[in-house]
Amino acid sequence: MKTFFVKNKLPTIFLMFLFGNLASGTLTFMISWTVLRQTHQAAQFALLSTTSSLVMLISMPLIGIIVDKYNHKYLLLVAQGFSIFVLLIFILQPFHSLIVYIIFSIGLDLGDLLFSITMYASVKAISTDKTEMSKINGIEQGIGALFAIISPAVAGFILTFISVKKFSWVELICEGIVIFLVVQLSFKNAHTKNEENSGGKESKAVGPSYKKVLQVLRNKYLVLIIVSIMIVLNFLLGAINVGIPFVLNKNYQGNTMILGIVQLCFPLGIILSSFLVQKLPQIKLFKLLKISYFSCACVLFSFGIVLSFLMKQMIFAVGALALLMLLIGLGLGFSRIPMMTFAQNNIPENIQGRAFSIIDTSAQILSPLGLMFYGFLFDRLSGNWIYLCSAFLMFIVLLVGFYFVDRADKGNYIY
Template identity: 25%
Template sequence: MLEERKNQKATRNLYTFLVSKMISSVGFGVFNFGISLYILSVTGSALSFATNIVFNVLPRALAAPLAGYVADRFSKKRVVVASMAGITVSVAALIVYTFMFGFSVSAIYTITAIFSTIGAFNGVAFSSALPNLVGKQRLQKAMSYNQVSYSIGSIGGPAIGGMMFGFVSMKVFLFAMMIAYFIALCLEATMDFALYETKVKVKKESVLTSMKEGLHYLSGKPLVKTLLMVTLCMNFFFSAVSVGLVFVLVQKLGVPSNQVGLIEGSGAVGMLVMSLYLSSRSDLRSPLYFAKKSAFTMCIIVACITLPLFFSLSSLHTFIFYMLLMVLFSAFGVLANTPIGIVIQNVIDDEYRGRVFGIIETLSVGMGPIGSVIFGALFDRMDAKVIFICTSLFLLLCITWLMRPSKIGYDHDEFIS
């Protein structure tokens, strides 16, 4: 009877998590789309737009290690609820500021930095709390639902934001986001974060000592270190796609801008479909073997980006080809990343999970911009065909070496025990 009640609570946590993440993802997608259009319409400057991206990425990367310490030191539920309340109050403060002084680019930069910082605490605490919320047996479904909410936000946010931008003011965008985050806050407050929690005695130690202990713990987990290296390699090399695809479409093939937008947006469809598939199927028996094969497929897809540069295709065929390619690329990205995330969640002890995920967040968030800068410079100086083919081969070799059978195990049972 007790176990049945526990399962019911876990199921309720699972679906509350899905709805909460979906609402906040769509709300942020609407806001982010409106902010992007506002900056470009007011300043007409790509540099101003890029500056906002820096304010969105850098504070999150810097705050993540501290967020990990806080998630391990205090109640994860309090951290999640307090951070979501902080985001909601920040939006309300921006609304008040807008009514008093008007909307400005400097205000956007400030609120973006605040969201990014507080978002690090919310994201790290939520990630480290997932096994406590739903149990290890439901991790695949929970992480798939997280991808589903992100995909719906990526699709629905710009779609709703695009419809709203021409008809309503930025104040309405802010109200929409505040309401979305307030609803998410109310939902998260009802979740039982201690359902599968392992009670541990929290040691009284300084922030710096605690962070060092987290690094020491991570150094003693060779499997986690290997999977982290795989993730960082994928984030770095696949940034060639985010930078180079638009360059190839616009500069090399002359694809119209409206088609470029559809091609880029089709990736979210692939993520959504594959996330729904993973959420509905049974647990993967060999998650790391599955992730390895999916990553190999992504490498092949990266190489295939060059095909229209070798063979002449009609504009329609080029459009269809790249749409299908991006659907597959994003779909296999889910198949590669989700199993790796599940294994990491399972093998890390509860008392260190926040700090480990804080480290992962910092490294993962930071690797994307570094890769974008490097590949951006390369695409200005080298043939795009060479870059994509070399990227595919280098990553293939990295994954083959890092995920060789002698380095990591492929058995499912060892990761859920």
Template identity: 25%
Template sequence: MKQQKLFSKDFTLIVIGQIISLFGNAILRFALPLYLLNKTGSPSLFATVSACAFIPMIVLSPIGGIVADRVNKRNVMVILDFATSLLMLLFTFLFGSVNMIVLFIVTLMLLYGIAGAYQPSVQASIPSLMDDENLISANAIINQINSLSSLIGPVAGGALYGFFGLKPILIISIICFLFSAVMEIFIKIPFEKREDTDGIFNIVKKDLSESGGFIKNDKPIIGKVIIIVCAFNLFLSSLIIVGLPVIITQALDFSETVSSQLYGIAQGITALGGLAGGILTTTKFKGFEMEKCHVLLSWAAILLIPIALSMMLGLSDIFIYAVILVSVFLIMTFATIFTIKAMTFLQIVTPNYLIGKMISLVMCLSMCSQPLGQVIYGFLFQNFMTNSYIVIFIGAVMSLLIGLASKKVFSVIND
């Protein structure tokens, strides 16, 4: 039976577990790719490794949704956090004794794969604990925790990496994931076991067909929104993922130690924008309708232009960095508001028995363009490093066109 109280014991434990787990995850997402970029100095290699690492997350997201709908969601969280802690312990022992690029690719692929299987369980557990009245607030809190962890993680990671190197970060992440797993053991999530006699592949095929059929026959508007998000991720999200570290650590003239710390601050500011977006969703934007979401996407695209202009005009490195901070903060604010609104819409229109696999399928399809976008931007930055503003202008124009074109879809989303 759903809880009427927002901060019930179980939801509170989920929140605390998320804080601890995501803190370690944020540090790793910051440190491992940055270490690789600093050691190789190649935006193209950095982007390619990041893209390869992202693929398992996309592939395993639907499986994570299927698991979330069939087994106790708490058990999924506990097992995957224990697995992540063990993975990083193994990485720490192998670090420096095997091929660096191979080790990083395999580790990042496993980390992203675990994340892809993990997050649907977290998202799918919320409707089981909340009534409709508290659903938006609960989703906003989960997103704010994500943003807060991403805010603290990169800043701490930047300081640790800049002064002490990678090893302390690995040790902290092992402890964080272990604590999170222990915490999650005490969560109780309502669960009714489903009896399945089919093999895993038949279950995957059946459930994906069921989710796809729901989109095609009952809610085709969801498919159109997925296409929009997919295109937006191709041009804007991929640009931020690749461009932010490349510009700060390679294009701007800062030392390796300083650039690592500045990149950590930039990641923290980006996460702060996500936190602001979560707060605004429950206050100023609480009544913001899905029909107007094209405005959020359009403004996120427009905010890339100041970065490109400051670089094109040859302004000082510290001024360009300040412009980057302001822009990514606002971009993330608008993006988070959009994400919360879209996730809540999906949860409301989807039957409870389909929520887990629908969330995972939507996440999978929405993210499938990001590896391609990362590879493209890695190639572009590799060849236009001295004129990086050209790459940013291209991303801004394409993203803005997508944002404006999405008005036609969002205007009829509730029809």
């Protein structure tokens, strides 16, 4: 059986991500909606998400150190084992209070965070070449976007029949399947070599400090610029996450069907890009990133045009907004896979855990700040001008960022 999974590595990884996301996304929504249904208070609902997010931000630096210190295969098994432990405790304990759901959510999120950071840092170790790395990143992105679409609907449907505790048994089975699939994977990395050289004993060296990691990233000039552009764009794209629901609700009397159609197109674009990027002819990395990012800026500008001239014609407006959401999903999806592959190839493997924790922490901080910023703007300003100005700012960020990219020495990088 081991030989079968070794020969079918990509299907194994596909199944690993599939079962990893199958129940966890649904369970997350079920927890949130159960709290809202039991308390009928938006403040309690918000407290659940806020507390979990804060714990994730605080934990990321420590998890980065752990990922760089220990064997990645063992860490993936530990992450799944920890999630199973949390699920069992939740199932067996008799209480149903808000604090129980908060602790339960934090436990599951910590397990998922350790698993995801370890996987980011392991892609190079489980791949034979850059093409396979790109395929693994595409599988991860596509499945994540797919379950972002279906999890809320599935959660709402299942919650009418069974409780969170009963559904936790399904999650428990899925976590067990992921453990089985992880065991089948072969990891060739620095941790494995260290273990062999030390007679199988785990190295106790923590490795470079975060200050040293930042110095390494600063020397990897192009990686730092590309990642910084992506993080800033995440902030500016808060205009879509906040603005589209707000504008549609305001103009079409809270029609949830229209909102659902438009919102659905964004993850659909990401899913399509995850598969199409593998079929594209070989395009130079920075040319592809330029096309993707500048396309997103043009789409953001187009949102302002649609809001200015088409909102009174509902059919045309909804069709145009849905198309733009699909296009921006495609743009972001086409850029993320090669960008992640480039970072994984050029950041030293022994610091990838901390490097990706820094990247994730920056994105996690800027994304909610973007939501708050645009929430403030849309309450006070016209939506079309917000999109036009945001597009203008995005063009400036891209022009400045790629000005330095074009003039950087590209000889010491793996593409």
